[in-house]
Amino acid sequence: MxxxxxxxxxxVKFAAxxxxxxxxxxxxxxxxxxxxxxxxxxxLLVIAVGIALVGLAAILIDAVAKGQGRLGFDxxxxxxxxxxxxxxxxxxxxxxxxxxxxxxLMAVPIGVSAAVYLEEFGSRERWWNRLIELNIQNLAAVxxxxxxxxxxxFIARGPIGIGQxxxxxxxxxxxxxxxxxxxASREAIRAVPPSIREGSLALGATQWQTIWRQVLPAAxxxxxxxxxxxxxxxxxxxxPLLLLGAFTFVTFLPNVFEGGFTALPVLIxxxxxxxxxxxxxxxxxGIIIMLAVLLLMNSFAIWLRNRFEQKW
Amino acid sequence: xxxxxxxxxxxxxxxxxxxxxxxxxxxxxxxxxxxxxxxVLSVITTTAxxxxxLTPSIGFFQEVPLTEFFxxxxxxxxxxxxxxxxxxxxxxxxxLWSMVFAIPIGLGAAIYLSEYAPRxxxxxxxxxxxxxxxxxxxxxGFFGFYFLVPLLRDIWPGDFLGGPPGAYMAGAAALCVGLxxxxxxxxxxxxxxxxxxxxxxxxxxxxxxxxMRVALRVVFPAALSGIxxxxxxxxxxxIGETMIVLMVAGNLANISLNPVEIVQAMTAYIxxxxxxxxATGTVEYDTIFAVGVLxxxxxxxxxxxxxxxxxxxxxxxx
Numbered sequence: 001m002x003x004x005x006x007x008x009x010x011x012v013k014f015a016a017x018x019x020x021x022x023x024x025x026x027x028x029x030x031x032x033x034x035x036x037x038x039x040x041x042x043x044l045l046v047i048a049v050g051i052a053l054v055g056l057a058a059i060l061i062d063a064v065a066k067g068q069g070r071l072g073f074d075x076x077x078x079x080x081x082x083x084x085x086x087x088x089x090x091x092x093x094x095x096x097x098x099x100x101x102x103x104x105l106m107a108v109p110i111g112v113s114a115a116v117y118l119e120e121f122g123s124r125e126r127w128w129n130r131l132i133e134l135n136i137q138n139l140a141a142v143x144x145x146x147x148x149x150x151x152x153x154f155i156a157r158g159p160i161g162i163g164q165x166x167x168x169x170x171x172x173x174x175x176x177x178x179x180x181x182x183x184a185s186r187e188a189i190r191a192v193p194p195s196i197r198e199g200s201l202a203l204g205a206t207q208w209q210t211i212w213r214q215v216l217p218a219a220x221x222x223x224x225x226x227x228x229x230x231x232x233x234x235x236x237x238x239x240p241l242l243l244l245g246a247f248t249f250v251t252f253l254p255n256v257f258e259g260g261f262t263a264l265p266v267l268i269x270x271x272x273x274x275x276x277x278x279x280x281x282x283x284x285x286g287i288i289i290m291l292a293v294l295l296l297m298n299s300f301a302i303w304l305r306n307r308f309e310q311k312w
Numbered sequence: 313x314x315x316x317x318x319x320x321x322x323x324x325x326x327x328x329x330x331x332x333x334x335x336x337x338x339x340x341x342x343x344x345x346x347x348x349x350x351x352v353l354s355v356i357t358t359t360a361x362x363x364x365x366l367t368p369s370i371g372f373f374q375e376v377p378l379t380e381f382f383x384x385x386x387x388x389x390x391x392x393x394x395x396x397x398x399x400x401x402x403x404x405x406x407x408l409w410s411m412v413f414a415i416p417i418g419l420g421a422a423i424y425l426s427e428y429a430p431r432x433x434x435x436x437x438x439x440x441x442x443x444x445x446x447x448x449x450x451x452x453g454f455f456g457f458y459f460l461v462p463l464l465r466d467i468w469p470g471d472f473l474g475g476p477p478g479a480y481m482a483g484a485a486a487l488c489v490g491l492x493x494x495x496x497x498x499x500x501x502x503x504x505x506x507x508x509x510x511x512x513x514x515x516x517x518x519x520x521x522x523x524m525r526v527a528l529r530v531v532f533p534a535a536l537s538g539i540x541x542x543x544x545x546x547x548x549x550x551i552g553e554t555m556i557v558l559m560v561a562g563n564l565a566n567i568s569l570n571p572v573e574i575v576q577a578m579t580a581y582i583x584x585x586x587x588x589x590x591a592t593g594t595v596e597y598d599t600i601f602a603v604g605v606l607x608x609x610x611x612x613x614x615x616x617x618x619x620x621x622x623x624x625x626x627x628x629x630x
Binding site: 012015016017019034037038041042044045046047048049051052053055056058059062063066109110111113114116117118121122131132134135136137138139141142143144145146147148149150152153154158159175178179182206207208229232233235236237238239242243247265268269272273280283284287290291294295298302 | 337339340343344346347348350351352353354355357358360361363364365367368416417418419420421423424425428437439440441442443444446447448449450451452453454455457458459491494495498514517518519520522523524527528545548549551552553554555558559579582583586587600601604607608611612614615616618619
């Protein structure tokens with residue numbers, strides 16, 4: 001059982017243990033087999049956790065083992081190249097940085113606004129609010145490659161039609177992470193107790209003043225944590241960008257609205273697919289860079305959560 | 313109440329008056345409208361997805377009859393064979409074996425974390441599993457192709473299941489996808505198990521049940537809807553996973569559920585075709601969208617089932 005059992009449940013537990021041993025004694029049955037089976041079960045559970053942890057460790061160790069020989073600052077300055085000696089990630093890193101910046105600029109205001117609407121205004125009695133909610137839950141689980149099709153047929157071509165440029169990638173990734181941002185922000189907003197709102201409203205603040213000056217500041221750590229986790233998902237996402245032309249070799253720094261672009265995970269895939277000697281090592285080094293950035297972001301999110309988490 | 317007041321006021325011959333702020337606060341209304349528009353954007357996104365999938369697909373199905381798409385067993389778009397079955401079976405192969413791996417591991421981890429783990433251990437393992445969930449699938453695919461497949465080939469016992477695997481292998485992709493799914497299953501299931509009220513456990517203990525019995529016969533059934541939701545969501549993620557199957561399972565349409573063989577999943581087909589050099593606007597290119605419609609439909613059904621089950625356990629215990 002969980003560690004936080006209060007005195008009452010602890011008393012029940014003692015009573016249960018007592019009753020059990022009394023019953024066993026009365027029936028004169030040895031609890032040996034029982035104990036053994038329980039131990040075996042616990043052993044299996046620990047093995048299950050162990051396999052998951054070993055898998056995680058193996059992914060990390062394998063990447064470091066293969067890529068560490070190639071790791072160096074020159075990867076940041078060397079251009080995209082089919083030659084393993086000269087290959088680097090300059091354009092991909094700049095592309096990913098642009099993408100992430102744009103995703104944050106678009107996804108955060110839109111996502112938080114949608115969350116505020118759903119939590120503070122949208123009554124669940126109305127069918128359209130329930131529809132929006134269901135829709136967001138589904139969108140959160142739509143495969144990334146489908147967002148790529150959306151980007152290709154709706155943003156690059158079709159109604160918006162701005163071509164396969166970096167901004168198309170940013171818009172697609174924004175739509176991809178929006179559901180995650182909305183769901184995380186809603187949870188953070190919901191955790192702010194109603195008494196805060198009631199106090200503010202009772203002092204004569206309007207609903208928006210209450211949200212802007214009380215609810216959002218209080219929910220900010222939770223929202224930021226969710227945003228960082230969502231953005232870190234976008235950072236590693238390659239599948240939708242494959243459909244948006246990011247797979248082609250780009251040897252110039254990207255422009256937001258014209259010309260081709262690439263991104264770190266896509267270039268890693270591109271390098272990994274090349275069989276030439278030395279290429280897998282370059283890809284592995286790219287994975288190390290990507291994982292290091294992700295680890296930094298995740299640690300920052302966890303730090304934020306622990307530093308600013310409020311107990312109401 | 314309000315209607316009573318109103319009628320009383322009307323009866324007295326006075327104009328009806330309601331309690332309302334003097335200013336109509338158009339600013340507040342504008343803000344609310346903006347917020348609502350942001351929420352509605354999600355509905356527009358879904359509509360846009362449907363538009364993107366269906367518009368080219370309609371053209372595709374005018375050229376290729378539905379009976380051929382679903383009935384034929386040959387998938388060679390370059391030679392005008394458009395039977396989608398091999399891709400569906402390819403996806404099923406990976407999903408099936410990934411679930412064989414991920415369900416026991418994920419549920420085992422969930423039971424351990426919810427029922428057995430001391431608080432300090434849980435505080436370490438939970439974030440570590442979250443990190444696993446956050447690893448980009450390109451990195452897992454790289455691991456699968458350059459580490460797991462060679463390793464499996466080296467240790468393969470003779471001609472078990474039809475011989476050692478080649479460079480691509482559905483089973484290795486399934487293991488990688490499974491590794492990616494484990495944190496999804498374990499975290500949602502653990503949520504469901506922890507929300508089972510302690511009273512149920514204590515009642516069972518009072519009747520002399522052992523800890524294993526309580527975990528398997530009390531907590532597990534009580535949390536079943538959450539567990540089912542986690543598994544269904546895991547299946548949905550496995551169906552939609554692209555980079556791992558693209559890099560590890562191969563790209564050869566093949567009707568087989570054998571984990572040793574090379575297969576092509578639906579997502580892998582979309583990925584490889586989009587990065588290839590097929591001219592846009594051709595029937596061959598439009599296969600991307602037709603396969604996409606099928607993929608979207610399959611995951612949509614899974615997601616709706618999962619959402620329904622999650623609601624159920626939330627309703628029961630929260």
